[in-house]
Every structure is written in C-alpha cells, then in structure tokens.
Amino acid sequence: MNYDFGQNWERFSAALSRQDYLAARDSLRNLAGDLRGKTFLDIGCGSGIFAVAASSLGASEVVGIDRDPKCVQVSLDNLPKISAWDGSAGAQNIKFLQKSILADVGDLGTFDVVYGWGVLHHTGRMYDSFHKAASLVKKNGLLIISVYNRHFTSGFWLNVKRLYNTGPKILKITLFYCVYILKFLGVAITQGKNPLGKDRGMKFYYDVRDWVGGYPYEYASVDEVVQYFKNKDFETIKINKTAGFTGCNEFVFRRRT
Numbered sequence: 001m002n003y004d005f006g007q008n009w010e011r012f013s014a015a016l017s018r019q020d021y022l023a024a025r026d027s028l029r030n031l032a033g034d035l036r037g038k039t040f041l042d043i044g045c046g047s048g049i050f051a052v053a054a055s056s057l058g059a060s061e062v063v064g065i066d067r068d069p070k071c072v073q074v075s076l077d078n079l080p081k082i083s084a085w086d087g088s089a090g091a092q093n094i095k096f097l098q099k100s101i102l103a104d105v106g107d108l109g110t111f112d113v114v115y116g117w118g119v120l121h122h123t124g125r126m127y128d129s130f131h132k133a134a135s136l137v138k139k140n141g142l143l144i145i146s147v148y149n150r151h152f153t154s155g156f157w158l159n160v161k162r163l164y165n166t167g168p169k170i171l172k173i174t175l176f177y178c179v180y181i182l183k184f185l186g187v188a189i190t191q192g193k194n195p196l197g198k199d200r201g202m203k204f205y206y207d208v209r210d211w212v213g214g215y216p217y218e219y220a221s222v223d224e225v226v227q228y229f230k231n232k233d234f235e236t237i238k239i240n241k242t243a244g245f246t247g248c249n250e251f252v253f254r255r256r257t
C-alpha cells in the first residue's frame with residue numbers, strides 16, 4: 001500500500017514556477033553551503049528540482065535516484081524546463097536513475113554530499129536506509145537528511161496514512177480536506193505564518209497530499225537521529241528543528257572516517 005509519490009510530483013511539476021525553483025535552490029544553498037566542484041547524490045529526488053539546483057550551485061557531478069519510475073521521468077522532464085530558467089544548471093552533469101536506496105546502490109560509488117530530504121522515513125526500513133545513505137558519503141563529506149519528528153501524535157498520523165492508502169476514494173477526499181484545514185489553521189496559529197508561503201519552493205496543497213498519503217511512514221526524535229549517526233562517527237554540523245510538531249527535522253552531518 002505504498003503512496004503514489006510519482007503522481008503527486010507529476011502534478012506539482014505541472015504547476016512549478018521559476019520562483020518555486022529559486023526558493024528550492026536557496027534552501028539547498030542554506031543547508032549545504034558551497035557545492036562548487038563537489039559530487040552530489042540526491043536520494044529520493046521526487047521532482048528532481050534539488051538535483052538540478054545542486055548543479056546550478058556548482059556541483060561537478062549530480063546523481064538523482066528515486067524508487068518510483070514516475071519520479072525519474074518527472075525529474076528528466078523538469079531538467080530542460082529549469083535549465084531554460086537557470087543557465088547555470090548544466091544538464092550534462094546530471095543523471096537521474098531509478099534505484100531504491102535499500103538496494104542496488106553499490107555501483108554508485110561515494111559522494112562529497114549525500115542529500116535525502118524527506119525520504120528515508122518513507123522507505124519502510126528507515127534505519128537500514130540511514131545505514132545505506134551513510135555508506136555513500138566520502139570521508140569528510142556531508143550527509144544532509146530530514147526526518148519526521150517523533151511526537152505524541154505520530155501514532156495517530158500513522159493510522160491516518162494507513163486509512164488513506166487503503167480506503168475508498170471518498171475517504172481519501174474527506175481525509176485530505178480535513179487535514180488541509182487542520183494543517184492550514186495549525187501553521188497559521190502555532191507558527192504565525194502564511195500556510196500558502198512556499199518553503200523550499202514547495203506548495204501547500206501538494207505538501208498536504210504528501211503528508212496525508214505519505215506511507216510507509218516512520219519518525220525519530222532529534223536525539224535518536226543524532227545518536228545513530230554519532231555511533232557511525234558522523235559529526236553533527238547543523239540541526240534545524242521543525243517549527244511544527246510532526247514536521248521534518250533537518251540534519252547536516254560530516255563523516256569523520
């Protein structure tokens with residue numbers, strides 16, 4: 001009962017604007033720093049916009065992988081569209097491949113920067129995918145991930161997502177609109193933000209679709225993630241805690257050995 005991420009990224013991409021892409025590129029720059037001359041792996045590339053942004057920010061070689069063939073196709077389709085907006089995004093140094101982080105990644109080699117935003121908690125085997133992602137980082141390289149925060153409502157959301165993915169269409173629509181209203185009010189009241197504002201170039205409507213449907217779904221506290229990577233000899237460089245309860249915490253780790 002995996003969620004159809006490909007369809008959501010396809011619809012998101014049909015509405016993608018230059019402003020969305022530039023916001024995505026800024027968010028990557030803020031998190032990853034200087035990418036000039038670095039090799040970059042985007043795990044679970046979705047729409048592919050962060051892989052393209054990495055190339056625009058100077059990465060020498062970019063590989064985007066996604067388990068879902070629709071996401072790979074959407075990423076390939078977005079490449080010329082974004083290159084037309086941003087002449088620095090070089091299509092010649094980007095590859096998009098259909099691969100799962102849990103399998104067949106041994107032939108990819110290792111990278112200066114491995115980026116997996118909002119992905120590893122959707123693989124169904126989050127800690128195995130942490131392990132795989134870590135193994136693809138070069139010595140002194142960066143691992144940048146975001147993972148759903150553990151919260152007292154996490155179990156509730158797990159059940160909502162199961163229901164969404166197994167239920168009939170009418171239930172999907174009802175759940176979507178209930179969650180849309182709940183999230184809209186939650187973001188506006190608890191964070192004092194306009195929910196329709198575009199963090200990372202994303203769009204509220206597609207974010208809600210991704211949130212209500214995104215399954216498999218796992219979560220971890222900040223301490224659980226930090227401790228896991230500390231045991232693998234990764235130094236914590238930066239943590240951006242989620243502004244909401246159940247959103248994603250962002251982590252930047254550096255591999256020491």
Ligand SMILES: C[S@@+](CC[C@H](N)C(=O)[O-])C[C@H]1O[C@@H](n2cnc3c(N)ncnc32)[C@H](O)[C@@H]1O
Nearest residue numbers: 005044045046066067068100101117118119123
């Ligand atoms: C929430 S989306 C995030 C997309 C993108 N990283 C972003 O930040 O916009 C999660 C993505 O992870 C992909 N995914 C899920 N399991 C995966 C796996 N085992 N290996 C590779 N990609 C996977 C999904 O197909 C989906 O495109």
